[in-house]
Amino acid sequence: MEQHEISVIVNGQKLRRRVSARQHLIDFLRNELSLTGSHLGCEHGVCGACTIQVNGTAVRGCLMLAVQADGAKVETIEGLSDSGAIADLQEAFHQYNALQCGFCTPGMLATAAELVELHPHADREEIRAHISGNYCRCTGYHAIVDAIAFVLETRRNKGGAA
Amino acid sequence: MSSAPPVSFFDRPNSYIGRTVPRPNVKKLLQGRGTYVDDITLPRMLHVVFVRSPHAHAKIVSIDRAAAQEMPGVIAVVTGPELAKVITPWVGVLTHMKGLKSAPQHAIAIDRACWQGEAVAAVVAETRAEAEDAAEMVVVEWEELPAVVDMEAALDAGTPVIHPDLGDNLAFRRELVTGDVDGAFAAADHVFEEIFHTGRHTGVCLEPRAVLADYQPAEGKLVAYQATQAPHMIQNLLAKHLNLTESDVRVVCKDVGGSFGIKVHIYPDEMATAALSVLLKRPVKFIADRLESFVTDIHARDHRIKGRIAVKNDGEILAFEIDDRTGIGPYSVYPRTSAVEANQVVNLVGGPYKHKAYRAATEVVFQNKNVTCQYRAVGHPIACAVTEGLVDLAARKLGIDPAEIRRRNLIPDDAYPYTGLAGLPYESLSHHASLEKLLKLMDYDGLRTEQAELRKRGIYRGIGLASFIEVTNPSAAFYGVGGARISSQDGCTIRLDPTGTIICATGVTEQGQGTEAMIAQIAATAVGVTMERVRVITGDTDATPYGGGTWASRGAGIGGEAALQAGKALRQNILTVAAAMLQAAPESLDIRNGTVVDTDTGVERLPLEEIGRVVYFRPDALPKGLQPEFVVTRHYVQKDYPFVFTNGIQGSYLEVDTETGFVTLLKHWCVEDCGTIINPQLVDEQIRGGVVQGLGGALYEQCIYDDRGQLVNGSMIDYLVPMAGEMPDIVVGHVVSPTASSELGAKGAGEAGTAGAPGAVMNAINDALQPLNVSLAAQPFTPESILMALGRVSAKVG
Known part of the structure; x- marks a missing residue:
């Protein structure tokens, strides 16, 4: 199997690895780095469970090859958790019970993190539209929308006070 | 601290019953640090990939695996006959489903595949990718056989019989007649009829089915890390079919990425994975991919129901009649069987209403499609849609408002106990209170006004109602009496540790519902400690009391009651020791916030950690005859009724675009009655x-x-699931009628939402289209089907 050497920064850590040309980024993160927080739900780029941040943008990790991450900065749910970058989203998801089984949650949070950065004034409908590429079978989405709306409002209020 | 005695046990200080408490066990999930099966890696672990039939029905002429065996990383390529040496086949029948028959099913097909997706060989390799590569090199020579696809034709004389030994393609038939049905139809002013279809669909758990089987040959033990709802059931089945001692099989169920009934069965590929671990003496992991999930996860709800309703001019319902048929695939699923759904449809049609006559017939037939079995709300959404569709049909034809026809026919709230026409007792339901609460929440009259205004502008909005009853807290009547070793009782073992921490091990399981939070709330309340002091253990047959697990909306009602009784018993045992230490009467003491206090004054006397210190490390300081028992187990089984029924009603408000056929869900409401509510947020969710x-x-x-x-x-691109953009906000309300069958009074709530939603949406669509004299009864209500009903397209599109 064809191998390539890549250099990638994962959760702030610079790594060099030889990877198989066909290995997608999530298999690389899960199988080679034991970062199992990124989940695979469909491997077709539809369900959103594998959503991670690459160079600050939310991407479907199952649609990207590990070799394509050469030179990139990758943030997984583990890194986003440890840096505190999404602590308010995580707390709001907890308070609103915006997760049940938790399998979609890392991807949902990565998408939500992008939303709160890019669209600080999003209303419920816009929140629903933004997360509509992330499948959640458990919650029915209402609580997720509540949690994200709460974070948006809290961040707006903080911004206003600053 | 108040000195007034609590009015009920649940009003005690630091009671968590009825309080929204964030789930203590989800922080790991929020950080991606849960442990789903695929997150577990064991030394020397192998991966299995299955070669599956591309045909619905085909004879296996030969399997050539020479090329596959030469592929990198391949450890073994195993066929059905080889695996059958270590695992026995099974037949998915239960004795109380009279007449139910099925054929022996093997972990891997022996000589014939009976549906597209059935496994015919297993490829085991060092990595998943290597196993997938090698699986492509397995060459199967097939002889295609005629496939039985159409369930309507399954019993016809010219249709091939899938299992010749069974004689025909009929798996199960049930007929039920209650009251003077012919008389009721003869006496009716009107009889209305409709043919309903509920589309075959599936659970689409985001985490696919998953098992990691670790056979340990030195001890003859098997540890199965499995995403399941019922660990003890899995333990029994693995032991039975692998010829292992049951206590040598340990099933560990850590985090589960959704289940919904999909993971309450045992699947041939899961059995095969365990058998491969035994055969190869190494850990073997199987994770279904999404395509495999679509062709092997149980499907459900594939019913055609001819329904009739007999009514008087004033809307009084005299009788319901249904003729149901369902296609279940080539086997009845093991061990819960594929007859339960149809049986539930018969049990539940007409359930909320006070008519006196009911006739039902159902036929469950084999076909060469994937199997069907119990999926969330088993039978309820079908029965509810048929019942409520017929009620609304009558209302439309008679010009009676849908809310009014329900007022006239729902079983009165003061009529309980009441026995439904399928012979099942209802302890205490609240249809009318729920209806009135729903109408108020919806502002029903306001919506009707808005609807009328918009209709003048060519906007078609609809309002749909759907009342339902729901089976929860099942007794042994569900499975045990039929011979299945599926427990209807559950236990909780609770202990006090030296630090004053309460550890609860429970037989009910967590798949995200909030089971652990619910158990912790009850245990904290029962003992008298704060939630922070409680730890909950679930999903390990070596560590929890024997139990059924989480299904049929039983977690809170059954597992919760066991936790309550265990916690109360531990509290008494602690107070006995505290009384001896304090030289006080036990009945004068209470435990509040983790401290023993004087009941009357609330004065703090002894913290639990001090009692723990003395009991565990200085027992010499206790009176000689006093043996503290700080580990207590209590069990609970619901024996008063076959099931504890709940009820509720849903409302849908939506808009139909008559140009495109698109349905926009504007808002949805549900009022339900699950008895005592332990955590309102978890129930609402x-x-x-x-x-x-x-x-x-x-x-x-x-x-x-x-x-x-x-x-x-069979992919998530082509099989549509609800995403956030199409879903409405959902308003939830409650009426509370606790069950007297337990002290806790909790009934189930896990399936009520699914039970009523399709019926409410169907009625809303038909309400919207009423001015156009169009109605639909075949789910799913796609834009195509709506345009066809409207006559805007004449043939199937695309």
């Missing part, structure tokens, strides 16, 4: 998630087979 699952079935989800038995939409 169960309802909301359930509603959306029902909405998926009503509008989008369908496993589409072609006439050769090929699933043509």
Whole structure:
């Protein structure tokens, strides 16, 4: 199997690895780095469970090859958790019970993190539209929308006070 | 601290009953640090990939695995006959489903595949990718056999019999007649009829089915890390079919990425994975991919129901009659069987109403499609849609408002106890209170006004109602009496540790519902400690009391009651020791916030950690005859009724675009009565998630087979599921009628949302289209089907 050497920064850590040309980024993160927080739900780029941040943008990790991450900065749910970058989203998801089984949650949070950065004034409908590429079978989405709306409002209020 | 004695046990200080408490066990999930099966890696672990039949029905002429065996990383390529040496076949029947028959099913097909997706060989390799590569090199020579696809033709004389030994393709038939049905139809002013279809769909758990089987040959032990709802059931089945001692099988169920009934069965590929671990003496992991999930996870709800309703001019319902048929695939699923759904449909049609006559017949037939079995709300969404569709049909024809016809016919709230026409007792339901609460929440009259205004402008909005009853807290009548070793009782073992921490091990399991939070709330309340002091253990047959697990909306009602009784018993045992230490009467003491206090004054006397210190490390300081018992187990089984029924009603408000056929869900309401509510937020979220699952079935989800038995939409690109953009906000309300069958009084809430949503949406669509004299009764209500009903397209599009 064809191998390539890549250099990638994962959760702030610079790594060099030889990877198989066909290995997608999530298999690389899960199988080679034991970062199992990124989940695979469909491997077709539809369900959103594998959503991670690459160079600050939310991407479907199952649609990207590990070799394509050469030179990139990758943030997984583990890194986003440890840096505190999404602590308010995580707390709001907890308070609103915006997760049940938790399998979609890392991807949902990565998408939500992008939303709160890019669209600080999003209303419920816009929140629903933004997360509509992330499948959640458990919650029915209402609580997720509540949690994200709460974070948006809290961040707006903080911004206003600053 | 108040000195007044609590009015009920649940009003005690630091009671968590009825309080929204964030789930203590989800922080790991929020950080991606849960442990789903695929997150577990064991030394020397192998991966299995299955070669599956591309045909709906075909004889295996030969399997050539020479090339596959030469592929890198391959450890073994195993066929059905080889695996059958270590695992026995099974037959998915239960004795109380009279007449139910099925054929022996093997972990890997022996000589014939009976549906597209059935496993015919297993490829085991060092990595998943290597196993997939090698699986492509396995060459199977097939002889295609005629496939039985159409369930309507399954019993016809010219149709091949899938299992010749069974004689025909009929798996199960049930007929039920209660009251003077012919008399009721003769006496009716009107009889209305409709043919309903509920589309075959599936659970689409985001985490696919998953098992990691670790056979340890030195001890003859098998540890199965499995995503399941019922660990003890799995333990029994693995032991039975692998010829192991049951206590040598340990089933560990850590985090589960959704289940919904999909993971309450045992699947041939899961059995095969365990057998491969025994055969190869190494850990073997199987994780279904999404395509495999679509062709092997149980499907459900594939019913055609001819329904009739007999009514008087004033809307009084005299009788219901249904003729149901369902196709279940080539085998009845093991061990719960594939007859339960149809049986539930018969039990539940007409359930909320006070008519006196009911006739039902159902036929469950074999076909060469994937198997069907119990999926969230088993039978309820079908029965509810048929019942409520017929009630609304009558209302439309008679010009009676849908809310009014329900007022006239729902069983009165003061009529209980009441026995439904299927012979099942209802302890205490609240249909009318729920209806009135729903109408108020919806502002029903306001919506009707808005609807009328918009209709003048050519905007078609509809309002749909759907009342339902729900089976919860099942007794042994569900499975045990039929011979299945599936426990209807559950236990809780609770202990006090030296630090004053309470550890609860429970037989009910967590798949995200909030089981652990619910158990912790009850245990904290029962003992008298704060939630922070409680730890909960679930999902390990070596560590928890024997129990059924989580299904049929039994977690809170059964597992919760066991936790309550265990916690109360531990509290008494602690107080006995505290009384001896304090030289006080036990009845004068209480435990509040983790401290023993004087009941009357609330004065703090002894913290639990001090009692723990003395009991565990200085027992010499205790009176000689006093043996503290700080580990207590209590069990609970519901014996008063076959099931503890709950009830509720849903409302849908939506808009139909008559140009495109698109349905926009504007808002959805549900009022339900699950008795005592332990955590309002968790109940509301169960309802909301359930509603959306029902909405998926009503509008989008369908496993589409072609006439050769090929699933043509087995990916998430082609099989549509509800996403956030299409889903409405969902308002949840409650009426509380606790069950007297337990002290806790909790009934189930996990399936109510799914039960009522499709019926409410169907009625709303038909309400919207009423001015156009169009109605639909075949789910899912796709834009195509709506345009066809409107006559805007004449033939099937695309």
